[in-house]
Amino acid sequence: MKKVVSTSLLGFALMMSASSLAFAQDKTAKIGVLNDQSGLYADVTGVGSTLAAQMAVEDSGLAAKGWKIEVVVGDHQNKPDIGVNIVRQWFDRDKVDVIVDVPTSSVGLAVNNVVKEKNGVYLNSGSGTSDLSNAQCSPNTIHWAYDTYQLANGTGSAMVKSGGDTWFFLTADYAFGSALERDTTNAVTAMGGKVLGSVRPPLNTADFSSFLLQAQTSKAKVIGLANAGGDTINSIKQASEFGIIKGGQKLAGLLMFISDVHALGLPVAQGLSFTETFYWDLNDGTRSFSKRFQERMKNKAMPTTVQAGVYSSLIHYFKTLDAMGGNSHDGLKIVDKMKATPTDDIIFGKGTIQPNGRKLHPAYLFEVKKPEESKGPWDYYKLVATIPADQAFTPLDKSACPLLKKT
Amino acid sequence: MTTITENAIPSPRRTVKDEMVAFAIMTALLLVVPLTGVYPFFVMQALCFALLACAFNLLIGYGGLLSFGHAMFLGTAGYCTAHALKVWGLTPELGIVVGVAAAAALSVVTGLIAIRRQGIYFAMITLALSQLLYFVYLQTPFTHGEDGIQGIPQGTLFGLFNLSKPITLYYVVLAGFTLGFLIIYRAINSPFGEVLKAIRENEPRAVSLGYKTDQYKLLAYILSGTLAGFAGALKVFVAQNASLTDVHWSMSGEIVLITLVGGLGTLFGPVVGAFVIIAMQQYLAGFGQWVTVIQGVIFVVCVLTFRRGVIGEIAHYFKRSL
Numbered sequence: 001m002k003k004v005v006s007t008s009l010l011g012f013a014l015m016m017s018a019s020s021l022a023f024a025q026d027k028t029a030k031i032g033v034l035n036d037q038s039g040l041y042a043d044v045t046g047v048g049s050t051l052a053a054q055m056a057v058e059d060s061g062l063a064a065k066g067w068k069i070e071v072v073v074g075d076h077q078n079k080p081d082i083g084v085n086i087v088r089q090w091f092d093r094d095k096v097d098v099i100v101d102v103p104t105s106s107v108g109l110a111v112n113n114v115v116k117e118k119n120g121v122y123l124n125s126g127s128g129t130s131d132l133s134n135a136q137c138s139p140n141t142i143h144w145a146y147d148t149y150q151l152a153n154g155t156g157s158a159m160v161k162s163g164g165d166t167w168f169f170l171t172a173d174y175a176f177g178s179a180l181e182r183d184t185t186n187a188v189t190a191m192g193g194k195v196l197g198s199v200r201p202p203l204n205t206a207d208f209s210s211f212l213l214q215a216q217t218s219k220a221k222v223i224g225l226a227n228a229g230g231d232t233i234n235s236i237k238q239a240s241e242f243g244i245i246k247g248g249q250k251l252a253g254l255l256m257f258i259s260d261v262h263a264l265g266l267p268v269a270q271g272l273s274f275t276e277t278f279y280w281d282l283n284d285g286t287r288s289f290s291k292r293f294q295e296r297m298k299n300k301a302m303p304t305t306v307q308a309g310v311y312s313s314l315i316h317y318f319k320t321l322d323a324m325g326g327n328s329h330d331g332l333k334i335v336d337k338m339k340a341t342p343t344d345d346i347i348f349g350k351g352t353i354q355p356n357g358r359k360l361h362p363a364y365l366f367e368v369k370k371p372e373e374s375k376g377p378w379d380y381y382k383l384v385a386t387i388p389a390d391q392a393f394t395p396l397d398k399s400a401c402p403l404l405k406k407t
Numbered sequence: 408m409t410t411i412t413e414n415a416i417p418s419p420r421r422t423v424k425d426e427m428v429a430f431a432i433m434t435a436l437l438l439v440v441p442l443t444g445v446y447p448f449f450v451m452q453a454l455c456f457a458l459l460a461c462a463f464n465l466l467i468g469y470g471g472l473l474s475f476g477h478a479m480f481l482g483t484a485g486y487c488t489a490h491a492l493k494v495w496g497l498t499p500e501l502g503i504v505v506g507v508a509a510a511a512a513l514s515v516v517t518g519l520i521a522i523r524r525q526g527i528y529f530a531m532i533t534l535a536l537s538q539l540l541y542f543v544y545l546q547t548p549f550t551h552g553e554d555g556i557q558g559i560p561q562g563t564l565f566g567l568f569n570l571s572k573p574i575t576l577y578y579v580v581l582a583g584f585t586l587g588f589l590i591i592y593r594a595i596n597s598p599f600g601e602v603l604k605a606i607r608e609n610e611p612r613a614v615s616l617g618y619k620t621d622q623y624k625l626l627a628y629i630l631s632g633t634l635a636g637f638a639g640a641l642k643v644f645v646a647q648n649a650s651l652t653d654v655h656w657s658m659s660g661e662i663v664l665i666t667l668v669g670g671l672g673t674l675f676g677p678v679v680g681a682f683v684i685i686a687m688q689q690y691l692a693g694f695g696q697w698v699t700v701i702q703g704v705i706f707v708v709c710v711l712t713f714r715r716g717v718i719g720e721i722a723h724y725f726k727r728s729l
Contacts, residue, residue, distance in 0.1 A: 037698065038697075038698055038699045038700075039699075072693070073693060074692045074693060075691075075692045075693075075694070075698050076692070077688065077692070077698065077699075078652070079652045079688075080555060080646065080648050080650045080652060081452060081642075081646045081648075081652070082688055082689065082692065084646055084647065084648065085448050085449060085452060085646075085689055086689070086692050088448055089446055089448070089449070089689075092446070093446065105553055105554050106553055106554055106555040106557075106648070106650040106651065106652070109554055109555065109557045109648075110555070110557055110646075110647070110648045110650070112557070112558075113557055113558040113647065113648075114647075129554055131554065136557065136558070173546070174545045174546055174552050174553070175545075175546075175548070175551065175552030175553070175554070176552055176553055202542070203542075203545065
């Protein structure tokens with residue numbers, strides 16, 4: 001009897017080691033790019049993010065080492081239900097390992113819960129909500145490219161530093177707008193600036209004239225646009241018609257991407273200030289990536305911060321997989337290892353990942369060039385200030401992430 | 408209003424037997440779904456929308472009232488159920504009760520206002536009320552604005568059924584759908600339903616026959632709103648989130664579309680329509696940016712080739728009512 005037990009134990013142990021061996025040699029990975037391919041955020045994310053993911057697969061050099069990596073794409077149409085169902089199906093059926101991109105905060109947060117439940121890996125570059133590394137953080141998630149706190153804080157503090165010390169806000173009248181205004185106000189007052197007032201146009205306002213006039217008469221040096229999407233575009237266009245920037249006031253966008261500037265055109269967007277963590281013309285690394293990216297894009301667009309973030313996050317993911325010698329398909333383990341490894345890529349340079357899942361890298365305050373300063377297509381930004389990585393994002397002691405309380 | 412309903416709604420003789428057979432086939436198919444390879448979450452989602460569209464169809468197909476604000480019932484019930492489950496920590500059955508009660512209360516209030524007008528004015532009033540509510544939900548703190556309520560616990564229904572198991576959840580949702588469907592079936596095949604149809608065909612004549620049409624319309628509106636709310640409450644367990652998409656006007660539009668594709672004024676049309684539309688959203692997602700183009704083409708084809716909707720055309724071909 002004893003012998004039977006010990007032999008079966010031995011057999012079991014052998015089986016275990018065999019299976020763990022099989023694990024170690026499992027060199028496959030499946031990437032799910034989930035974003036908006038046809039709607040509001042299609043230019044910021046969309047096909048560009050898919051391309052960025054494919055480029056990351058090619059540049060990782062894992063194929064030469066015998067890896068098989070597959071990229072699948074889904075359009076969540078900005079609806080959380082659809083996003084959740086796609087991701088569930090990806091995990092249950094298609095054995096996807098990692099979800100990247102995912103713009104629109106409601107979808108981004110909904111997917112966050114599913115990935116945690118399925119123990120996958122979630123590298124979000126598309127959503128702005130700082131909740132992803134704050135109250136709703138998850139051990140399976142890394143929030144990669146940017147967040148609203150970083151945008152507000154970066155723009156607020158850097159603008160004050162470069163002389164814009166009195167502010168007036170045009171705030172979209174809902175939670176998102178108020179959060180942006182609050183974070184920016186904190187940054188402005190912390191740097192010794194002053195907020196002179198704010199107006200709250202309702203969401204999807206068509207006519208900003210009365211709000212802009214109030215902003216103009218406030219004589220504030222900076223007018224902060226705490227809004228997003230169509231509201232931002234409309235308010236910038238109308239501000240240009242009112243000659244606000246020509247009148248000496250500065251316009252600060254709190255959520256802008258290069259695709260927005262491209263759509264507005266330099267004559268309208270000139271003089272606008274905002275923060276981004278990536279610009280194609282920052283250094284040799286970003287230029288080489290962006291040129292290759294642009295060549296392969298059908299509409300010859302330069303990569304946005306989000307698309308570059310997708311590339312950067314996957315490069316780090318592949319590096320980690322390579323270092324682990326195989327894909328264990330265990331999301332927790334992989335994310336832990338990713339957090340423990342310092343990041344280094346051509347997009348964001350050297351960086352780290354905080355325990356709450358926040359990826360750290362420098363942010364930059366840009367000003368949009370005047371048409372005569374621009375040397376060619378996509379030459380849009382002037383670098384005004386650099387915000388170092390350790391100051392750009394939510395400080396750890398202010399993060400409400402439950403993961404931080406374990407230790 | 409009559410211009411819409413006259414052409415679109417088939418009115419051949421009703422035979423209870425046909426409907427029984429169709430119902431038996433539908434239920435049998437839905438019962439065995441988990442055994443086949445079809446992804447259960449997709450079917451659950453479709454069932455919620457099917458119930459929603461059936462509720463909507465009760466109002467337009469049988470009462471001739473085109474509501475363009477049914478998303479408000481879906482969203483209200485969704486938010487209330489989600490809040491009850493997540494913040495108050497209620498059990499699933501109580502959560503559903505809270506959601507459905509909220510939708511019922513909302514339908515009483517909005518119904519009293521809306522049924523005073525007909526046709527396009529009725530549609531516009533319901534749209535206006537639902538937009539009003541959309542902005543309320545955008546602002547109130549408990550909905551978390553555009554982030555939505557996330558990570559809602561599914562819990563254990565009646566302390567017996569663990570809803571975090573997909574199979575259990577599937578049969579609970581199916582039971583909920585069937586219950587709602589049967590309530591609608593009963594309502595349509597009752598004297599109340601006959602009066603509703605009379606109002607749809609010719610309201611002044613119904614009034615002249617001594618019916619207090621406003622009361623009938625209000626009752627139909629409340630029933631429809633409450634059942635739409637029931638669909639919203641069920642959907643919370645499937646999607647585990649409640650967000651602004653569910654109260655947005657485009658959701659109301661989607662409900663209209665589902666019903667039109669399936670067949671306006673047919674019993675089973677909305678169910679088929681829901682499966683078609685939800686399948687399109689889910690399975691075309693892989694086509695990336697082509698999703699909306701493909702959807703558009705399919706709708707154009709629908710409108711050009713089968714104006715009565717899928718079930719409407721089938722029923723017309725066999726000269727039966729389904």
